[in-house]
Amino acid sequence: MSTLNITLIQTSLFWEDKSANLRQLGEKISAIPGETEIIVLPEMFSTGFSMEPGKLAEPMDGPTIAWMKQMAAAKKIILTGSMIIQENGNYYNRLIWMLPNGQYGYYDKRHLFAYAGENHLYTPGKKRMIASVNGWKINLQVCYDLRFPVWARQSAGEERETGRLQPEYDLLIYVANWPERRIFAWKTLLTARAIENQCYVVGVNRTGNDGNGVYHSGDSMIVDPIGNILYQKAHEEDIFTFTLQKEKLGEIRNKFPFWKDADYFLINP
Secondary structure (H helix, E strand, O other), rough: OOOEEEEEEEOOOOOOOOOHHHHHHHHHOOOOOOOEEEEEEOOOOOOOOOOOOHHHEOOOOOOOHHHHHHHHHHHOOOOEEEHHHEEOOOOEEEEEEEEOOOEEEEEEEEOOOHHOOOHHHHOOOOOOOEEOOOOOEEEEEHHHHHHHHHHHHOOEOOOOOOOEOOOOEEEEEEEEEOHHHHHHHHHHHHHHHHHOOOEEEEEEEEEEOOOOOOOEEEEEEOOOOOOOOEEEEEEEEEEEEEEEHHHHHHHHHHHHHHHHHHOOOOOOO
């Protein structure tokens, strides 16, 4: 059974200032001691949660993607977080999954935050992304997606080698700019997603005030498959590395195989 070392970067962000954000994040990433395999940044890590995609969006060959490639290669890690992308005339709140060899996958935020007008400016994603790392399957989602449990729901499928039923994924990651005034929902829903999907959940949120005066307390979390909170930090910037245990995950799923009794359903794109 394998382990997975994952690092959460909980940080304040400079409002709509890409160069300042990439500079501070580059310094934080370079200073991380020891070995880690995945480094997780907040939602819209280069700008803050901005509704100005017209002036801030980049193409997929833009400078922030180039920076991610550079950092992932230099640190020999997978680097992930979301940013504002323009593609085919549309704007996306796009999570990038950057590998150390420069290859990448991406996930476009499915549920756009209408309360802030995100749905009027950005285009929603149509499919989930589940990445694979060292035998771990990782479901990648963004902020407001957390409020919609069907989008994260495990579905059991047959393992190709053995023909046995297996859960769809082992770890669920959320990157966010989640305001402190609704932080109870954030903490509750992260825990609920872990319990109902019998998986580890990692949520990475920013700290500090954004350009609209909205305060973010962070409260980034790691939750185990039965809902125990393994890490949580409020109000302060923090960099935290934790080793997830695949053996523990397997023990829980074998002892309490609730995932096998789940409903089967299809999601319309």
